[in-house]
Amino acid sequence: MILVQAPVFNVQLLLDGLFIGATFALAAYGLALVWGVMNVKNLAQGDFVIMGGYIAWWLGTQGIHPLWGLPVAIVVMFAFGWGIYVTIIRRVIDKDLFTSLLATFGLAIVIAQLLNLMFGPEVQTAESDFAIRQILGVVTVAEIKVLAFVLCGLLALAVVIFMKKSRMGQAIRATAQDARAARVMGIDTDKVYAFTFSLNAAICGAAGAMISMIWVIQPFYGISYSIRSFVIVTAAGFGNLPGVIMAGLGLGMMENYSGFVLGAEFQQATVVGLLLLVLVWRQIQQRKLRQVVS
Amino acid sequence: MKARLTTAVMASAVALGVALATPASAKVEGDTIILGSAISFTGKYSTNGIHAKNGYELGVKKINEAGGVTVGGKKYKLKVQYYDDESTPLRTAQLLERLVNQDGVKYFLGPYSSATTKAAAPIMEKYKVPMVEAEGASRSLFNKGYKYLFAVLSTSEQYLASSIALAAEIAEKNGKKASDVKVAMAFENDPFSLDVRAGVLEDMEKYGMKAVIDDKMPRDLNDISATLTKVKALKPDLLVLSGHSKGAATAARQIKELQIDTPMIAMTHCEAAKITSKFGEATNDILCPTQWAETLSYKDDLFGTAADYDKLFKATYEGYKNVPYQSAQATAAVQVWADAFERANSFDVEKVRDAIAATDMQTFYGAVKFSEAGNNIAKPMVLRQIQNGEYNVVAPSKWASHPVNWPRKAPSN
Known part of the structure; x- marks a missing residue:
């Protein structure tokens, strides 16, 4: 209703969705790679x-x-990804599906608890102190979000070129x-696996650094990003990079629209x-x- | 055969447990009364769990320094035996059973959080041992007919209800009807926040106010920009939010980012989320409810005024810039115990329970008087407003130290 009467709010929702969707897409791309x-x-x-x-918040x-x-x-x-590969993933990579699921699930719990022990359970935000711009009267755009969007794009591009x-x-x-x-x-597949896993961790790290500047972080928030990554990769298919990006951006916008129309409880x-x-x-x-x- | 053996082993274990359980009189070792508590030192409630423990310890220390508790003409010291419940209700229940059955403790202080207190209450009922708790505010704790659970804090449905009264007052002062006030609500979908919402709805109904937005945020949601965009579009007169610290941090950040210009905003957990230091001027004029503030004029003989307690607490524990109300109410719970022992003049569990139920005392934390259900009905929630980065009490008017700023200045760059 309001969206039709005051179409300018569509712009706000679309922009917010795009900005956040970019970080989803980045994390999902890493997952697609490993998967x-x-x-x-x-x-x-x-x-x-x-x-x-x-890491970004602590700095x-x-x-x-x-x-x-x-x-x-x-x-x-x-570096962390490499360490995890050598100590854990290498041992489960040729085992069946459940072994690797269990191992990474355990890893998720350990990381969340370690972060909790080191930094405490409070919600943290990293402040970029960049300006917030106003366009079209009521639409606000935080510069840091635009910057994060551009950086996500550049990173994705860099990874694509690297792979090619x-x-x-x-x-x-x-x-x-x-x-x-x-x-x-003659390809050393063990090294390839190690590199792929580390690359994924690095991509995730980049996405996280941006999330700490535009959203909030807390030791136990990991699961919601895991779920989003799985949703995106499942929808797009893992060989399909443009699909992952589109699905990521689409997911960001969908979340915003359904939050607006149906209420926050239906967002996810x-x-x-x-x-x-x-x-x-x-x-x-x-x-x-x-x-x-036959 | 195997099943029968297991049954036999279990039966003998139960029998042994019963035999080991100490008599109903209590846990008093020499001249020390032992209070028990399973509270969160690790896990997601650890920060506040430790605040609460510090509060308990300060209460115990001060009471002991003042000579202790007199029962039957003899002076006794207080001591608290703790276990870490790892922030999980299941552990709380297990550890309380252990305190009762193995350690023989019969007097309890509460855990931190409504969830763990909810797990604790049935254990207290089962063994008929009283608990004075200070950190579980959910009203679901007080509508189950529990007889051994007492809470010194105000229950959660009172948290933001006062902001509705304030909005009505302001509307009438501006020549509008209270029923014209449009309210936007965003609450996390968890027991605590939904209690807060229920209280707000009750008061809105009283004034005939309308809710233009009523969103429930999922537990792991860290983005409410869609809800706030709706706020921008519908222009309510009052925005109320509650979702623990993460909700407050997310809301404060995005209220700043989306430049929400609602004239009145009230939210819980401002202090815990440290929104003033993180988001600066943008948080000015936001209203935050609190159980207790050091500026209130409450006082008692042991600690003096609220301000005296504040000073003592900071001198005792390092690293506190502000004294969390979680600590203050924990201390008050220990005071309730001391007072009840003296009035009961006995260590008989039932007599002490009845003495707690009859509590009617003034403390630096506010008055304490329990309803039939066990919640404290003598102390109101106060509403503070962030004014130039300071938290000043603005409502209810009896305790207000500063006038309320209205309308709120919208954040800008």
């Missing part, structure tokens, strides 16, 4: 995000601008296609409901293609 290449469904995805957020409390937290979070989380052009990128793609064949061709329910519809629709679509093999 696609290693077939590990990382339930600690959201906790990696929150860790990145705490902020030390008097360093939280934006510097972005590169720091990328480096620290890359670099030797490691090619090795990752080869391993994703057929790990055994890649090994035969709508998103998960939508996922169900997508899955049902896919199922119907694929049934047509399915053939009986």
Whole structure:
């Protein structure tokens, strides 16, 4: 109703949705990578995000601008990811689905509790102190959100170019296609896995650093980002980067619209409901293609 | 066969437990009365759990320094035996059973949070041992007919109700009808916040006010910009929010970001979320309810005034810039125990329980008098307004130290 009478509020909702959707897309892209290449469904995805957020926030409390937290979070989380791969993921990667789910779920709990022990359970926010602009009369845009949006785009672009052009990128793609064949061709798949997992952690760290500046972080918030990442990847499919980005942005906007129209209590329910519809629709679509093999 | 063996083992374990349980008189070792508490030192409630523990300890220390508690002509010291419930209600219940059955404790101080207190109350009923709690405000604790649970704090439905009365008062002063006030509500979907909402709704009904927005935020939601965009569109006269510290932090940040210009905003947990230091001027003129403030003119013989308590607390514990009300009410709970022991003049659990039920005392934390249901009906919630970064009491008018600023200045750059 109001949206029709005062269309300017659509702009606010769309912008807020886009800005936040970009960080969702980033975290989901990391998940798609790990899922696609290693077939590990990382339930600690959201906790990696929150860790990145705490890195930026902590730097902020030390008097360093939280934006510097972005590169720091990328480096620290890359190293952290490598450590986790060597100690945990390597041991579960060729086990069945439940082993890797359990391992990463355990990891999620440990990370959340460690953050809680180190920083306490309070909600934290990193302050960028950038201006808030007003456009079209009532629409407000925080500069930090625009900046975060642009940075997300740049990071995604950097990852795409890396995957296309670099030797490691090619090795990752080869391993994703057929790990055994890649090994035969002389690719050190263990190293590829380690690198992929660390890259994912670094991407999450970057997303988290931005989230701490535009939203709030708390040790136990990881799960909601894990869920969002899974929703996005499930909807888009993990080989499909443009799909992940579109789904991420779409999810951000959907959340905002359903929050506005139906109330905050339906914000996430709508998103998960939508996922169900997508899955049902896919199922119907694929049934047509399915053939009986005799 | 195996099942029968298990049953036999369990039966003997139960029998042993019963045999080990100390007689109903109590847990008094020499000249020390032991109070028991399972409270959160780790987990999500740990910050406030430790605030509460500090409050208990200060109460115990001060009472002991003043000579202790006189029962039957003899002086006794107080001591609290703690266990860490890890912020999980299940652990709270287990540990309280342990305190009763293995440690023989019969007098209890509460855990931190409504959720853990909810787990504690049935244990107290089961063993018929009294608990004076200071940190569980949910009204669902006081409509179950519990006879052994007493709370010194105001219950949660009173938290924001006073903001409705204030809005009505202001509307009438401006020549408008109270029933014209449009209210926007955003509450987290958890027992505590829904209690707060119920209280607000009750008072709105009394004035005939309308809710233009009534959103419930999910527990893990950290974005309320959609709700706030609605606030911008519908222009309510009053915005009330409650969602623990994370709700307050999220709301304060996004109220600033979206430049919400509602003339009156009230929310819970401002202090816990440290919104003044994080979001500065943008939080000016926001109203925050509190159980207690050091500027109130409450006083007693032990601690003196609220301000004296504030000073003593800061001198005793390092690292406090403000004394959390969680600590003050914890101290008051210990005072209730001391007072009840002296009036009962006995360690008999039933006599002490009846003495607690008959409590009618003044403390630095406010008056304490329990209803039949066990909640404190003598102390009001006060409403403070953030004025230039300071929290000043503005309502109810009996305790107000500063006039209320209205309309609120919208945050700008």
